[in-house]
Amino acid sequence: MFNKILIANRGEIACRVIDTCRRLGVATVAVYSNADATARHVAMADEAVHIGGPAPKDSYLKGDEIIAAAKATGAEAIHPGYGFLSENPGFVEAVENAGLTFIGPSAKAIRAMGLKDAAKALMEEAGVPVVPGYHGDNQDPEHLAGAADTIGYPVLIKAVAGGGGKGMRLVERPEEFDEKLTSARGEAETAFGNPAVLIEKYVQKPRHIEVQVFGDGTRAVHLYERDCSLQRRHQKVIEEAPAPGMTEEMRAAMGQAAVRAAEAIGYKGAGTVEFIVDGSDGLRPDRFWFMEMNTRLQVEHPVTEAITGIDLVEWQLRVASGEPLTSQQEDIPLKGHAFEARLYAEDVPAGFLPATGTLTHLHFPEGARADTGVRPGDTISPWYDPMIAKVIVHGATRAIALSKLRAALEDTEVAGSVTNLSFLAALARHEGFRAGDVDTGLIARDLGPLTEAAAPDLAVRALAALGAAGLAEGGAPMSGFTLWAPLKRTVALDGMTALIEVLGPCRARVSIDDEKADCSMTAGAWWVNGRPSGARIVLTPGTVSVFGPGAYHFGLTDSLDRQSAAAGGGLTLSPMPGLVKAVYVQAGQAVAAGDRLAVLEAMKMEHTLTAARDGTVAEVLVTPGAQVEAGAALVRLEEEEA
Incomplete structure (x- = not known):
């Protein structure tokens, strides 16, 4: 086992790797940009090295600086996390040429799977089923349009390099093809430096099911499947393991295909073989096709860890340090069900636009695993992915695990940035999702109901007013003095004005328009009009938030400090x-x-x-x-x- 490793990444994955290293007694070195000088992963690591400016090209993509930092600190190996340099074969070779160990697959394996067209040809040779499509070198727009006509619409245009939905466009009619091709190529060029694309048949009721594989360079095993069908803009939102409706016959077929894919390239370390599945007639062994292989640890790996009890980062470290893969396929358990929800700083009503902000309040519930790279007071930077955390739950059955997910999302609290928390909670309540009837089009079909913001009821508005008046902490009486009458105060919040009458210790009446709410605190819990609210009130600079169930945020209005309206x-x-x-x-x-x-x-x-x-x-x-x-x-x- 290594004595010290450097983590060539940031955020929640860097923190995740550090957690396992601490348990194994392996010292860690973090790297950081100007924007991350006070980041959580920097504070957690044993050492930290500054590597450049906030833009990834000036820091986390500077392989030479990262290798120099590893050598200067005495690190023996580099863990790439995911993203950035994790699937860059040139970086792998540079690490090895510097006398260090790359914790991941070989440069040859990464190259074999790095371009989707070449990877598909290789998989066909290995006997892995592949989606019908055009994967050739001719990138002339007229030729590509002709290929799409031959395949039959709808088709997907996909960048041959990279992933994460970048450089991908769905084309439903021939007249859309040229515009979508130009857009996909531009995004691919920006994200990967390679504008080349391939064309694939679009499956009408597609499910995205992937298989976790692990190899030691000679032999590979699979750790069952994950269903990643809940997506928006081709990016995963909620993942689960195992896949709902999976049969033993289908699991065996997919698992064997994934292992064949890994062994065909002498794969070493953790990887994921992604399949597109036609779910229109249940899960059938003749209805799945290879899409791509991610030659790294995946964002959603915690659900696999939850159902198998296996620490995938530990396996990565052990195999990279020279240990063979000792587990046989039959040794790997499958217990219960797990979900992962990706909590992002993003404006859902505005089309899931990424958001920034300072996290003035952040709380995760007990009983759920929260993988995060931020703390209260941290800023969501415009330079990087706006993920706040991954919330992971596990239960004996899918129904139990889904109930735990709903509860965990209701008990998660974030203030200081808009988030997709309410959207995730709506997904967890969705009837089709609850029944396991999922496909990649579910969110798009039901986008309206899933993103519809629930209006705060009287209880929520009344509690927000109490928070604005300073009564959130234990129901303490407001300051001031009145003679022979209850103490009264008016507070203004976004869209409303409330009159508060303090009736006694921990008791107040809130009047909003023509409605009244009698509020009291008993044993640390707020009651409104004789009913328990289950709500938690959090006051942060300029905002009062009411959490559970749901999350509502109200700006505090200051009549002496109003911003002018947009022009x-x-x-x-x-x-x-x-x-x-x-x-x-x-x-x-x-x-x-x-x-x-x-x-x-x-x-x-x-x-x-x-x-x-x-x-x-x-x-x-x-x-x-x-x-x-x-x-x-x-x-x-x-x-x-x-």
């Missing part, structure tokens, strides 16, 4: 910090509502900004290549005529 509907503003990739309009040009104005690159994704109304462009305020802040004006339309 009408003629301005298109940047929804987040980012890089202007393209501008499609010029001054004097007529546009219709929904027309493309510009493309913004932020948090590793491209976002198309469109006109909010018909009009004429009065002024273009940015140029391609400009770095802009959230709220920056990009395009101005002429004023509407009265």
Whole structure:
């Protein structure tokens, strides 16, 4: 076993690796950018080395700096985590040339699976079923469009390099192909430096089921499957293991195919073989096809750890240090069911736009595993993926595990940034998901109900008013003095004004419009109009939050400090910090509502900004290549005529 390793990553995966290293007595070295100087992974590691600026290309993608840091600190090996350099064969070779060990597969194995077209050809040779499609070298748009016609619509355009939904577009009609191809290529070029794409048949009721494999370079085993079908914008939201509806026949077929894939390339370490499954007629052994292999640890690996009891990071360290794989396939247990929900800082009603902010309050419930790279007071940076945490639960059955997931999400508390927490809770309550009837289109079909924000009821609004008045902590009486009458106070929050009358210790009446709520605290719990609320009130600078069930946030209104409203509907503003990739309009040009104005690159994704109304462009305020802040004006339309 190693004495010291360096972790070439950040955030929750760096913290996750450090946890296992601590248990095994392995010292750790963290690396960090300017933006991460006070990050949780830096505080957890035994040593930390600064490697550059906040942009990944200036820090976490600088392989030479990372290798130098490893050698300077006496680390014997480098763990790449996932993302960044984890699937870069050139980095693997540089690590080994420096006399260090790369904790992962060989450069040859990564190259074999790094380009989706070549990987599919290799898998066909190994007897692994592959989705019908075009994986050739001819990247002429007319040739690719002809291939799509031959395959038959709908088709998927996919970047041959990388993953995570980047460079991927669904094309349902031939007339959409050229525009979607241009968009996919642009995103692929930005994310991976390679604009090449492949074309695949789009499965009508697809399920995304992947198999965890582990090899020692000679032999491989699988650790069962994970269902990752709950996706939005081709990115996973909730994962589970095992897959609902899985039969032993199907599991054996998929497991054997995944092991054949791993052994065909002499795979060493943890990897995932991803399959697309046609779920239109249940799970059948002749209805799954190879999509790609991720030659690294996956974000969703904790659900596999939960059902097998195996620490995959420990296995990575042991195999990388020279130990053979000792477990046989029949030795690997499968116990119960597990879910993982990805908690992100993102604005769901605005189309899941990544968000930033300072986490003024953060709490995870006992009884659930929370893998996180942040703490209360930390800032969600615009430079990196906006994940706050992964919430993982395990139960004896799927129904029990799903109940635990719902409870864990209801008991998770985040303030200081908008999040997808309510969306995750709505998914966990979804009837189809509860029944195990899942496919990759579920979220898109039911997006409206899943993202509909529940209006706060009287109890929530009343408790928010009490929080704004300073009564959240133990029901302490408000300061002040009145003679022969109850103490009264008016508080203003977003969208409402409340009158509070203090009736006695831990008792108050809150009047909002024509409604009244009698609130009291008993044994540390708030009651409203004679009913227990189960709510928790959290007051942070400028905001009062009411948690459980659901999460509601109210801005505190200060009549002496109001911000001016945005300058009408003629301005298109940047929804987040980012890089202007393209501008499609010029001054004097007529546009219709929904027309493309510009493309913004932020948090590793491209976002198309469109006109909010018909009009004429009065002024273009940015140029391609400009770095802009959230709220920056990009395009101005002429004023509407009265």
